[in-house]
Amino acid sequence: MIIELHLLQSFPVSNLNRDDVGQPKTATFGGAVRGRISSQCLKRSARQLFTLHGLSEDETGVRTKRLLHQAAVILADKGLGEEEHTRLVVEEGLAELGFHVDRNTRLTEYLLFVGRGATTFLVDYCIAKWTDLSARAAKKLAAAAKAAEKKDGAKASAKASEKAAKSKPSKEVLAEAARILDARRVADVALFGRMIADNKGFNVDAASQVAHAISTHAVATEFDYYTAVDDAKPDDASGADMIGTVDFNSACYYRYANVDLHQLDRNLDGVEDLVARTAKAWLYSFVHARPSGKQNSMAALTMPHTLLGVVRDNGSWNLANAFLKPVDSLDVMADSTDRMTQHFDSLRRFYGSAGIRSVTAAAVAGTLTHVDQEDVVSSLDDFAGRVLASASVGTGVSVP
Structure with missing residues (x-):
């Protein structure tokens, strides 16, 4: 119908x-x-x-690249470490779930269309695997510091990080990712769809x-030529203080x-x-x-x-x-x-x-x-x- x-x-x-x-x-x-x-x-x-x-x-979704930041703030508020550390932990969690994170911006590779509960599910996943994810985050942080001293080491570290980020998740991990991405109660995802390459x-x-x-x-297309005057301009001064155009x-x-x-x-x-x-x-x-x-x-x-x-x-x-x-x-x-x-x-x-x-x-x-x-x-x-x-x-x- x-x-x-x-x-x-x-x-x-x-x-x-x-x-x-x-x-x-x-x-x-x-x-x-x-x-x-x-x-x-x-x-x-x-x-x-x-x-x-x-x-x-809670029946509508959000399009965002900022799951990492949102989850890291919640974990820090729960007293699980400074926000910089929780960011690294969440980054490891997302990588394990199969989502690549840009190391510079700390954003996911693409906008994810998810339900309002996605951040909470991601937080729960990171807490459940905290020991493992935290250890991996600390190891990579130490490797990055060591690599900074050696140019070749830095390249090797970057390649290793890339390989880890793109590793194929297990069936168990995919089930957890499906829980985070669950859209069966999300009206706008149901209406407009979602593609994850x-x-x-x-x-x-x-x-x-x-x-x-x-x-x-x-x-x-036409344009509006506008001018603006400084309200505090002295009485003996004249002319516009801003000039521009807006298309319409x-x-x-x-x-x-x-x-x-x-x-x-x-x-x-x-x-x-x-x-x-x-x-x-x-x-x-x-x-x-x-x-x-x-x-x-x-x-x-x-x-x-x-x-x-x-x-x-x-x-x-x-x-x-x-x-x-x-x-x-x-x-x-x-x-x-x-x-x-x-x-x-x-x-x-x-x-x-x-x-x-x-x-x-x-x-x-x-x-x-x-x-x-x-x-x-x-x-x-x-x-x-x-x-x-x-x-x-x-x-x-x-x-x-």
């Missing part, structure tokens, strides 16, 4: 998702430059709202797919995301209540998601205008091709809405409606074409309730 969410959302002057030179991200589509918001940006914006829409904090056994197949949002029309655009975006409830159920180990609340939080959070880029200076705090929800047994339709030819009118939102609903209606007539369980549409303006009027609702709560109720049928999961 798949829920699809199609949204049209217009943002005024904004720079919601910047590229490497600080400009709003763009993409060429249909031969025209479009505004773009990356899927990663939208997922993060949605994740930060999950606890506002029915999930508790060094051990595919810890990967999680995403239940949700999220498209890059693109503008329904062509855009041009204004665009109406088409946003698309879906969630496979059967995959979500598998990822969350069949915990019915958690699956139901996760699906509800996913829907509400994506509707309310607004990237935070430059919001303090631009306050582009708009809401989606048009919503289309489709519940289907299989298959998915991204409706971006409705805008392959850029919308070119003074009423961009109305024409974008018409284009989107007409394209969906055309796909249904051409490919058939087999597998589509329900269609629900809503618009702030209340006017929708190419949609059966019995499928149109008048509020977000009505929209979400109808979509989730339809998705409950035949899934074995009662979605509130």
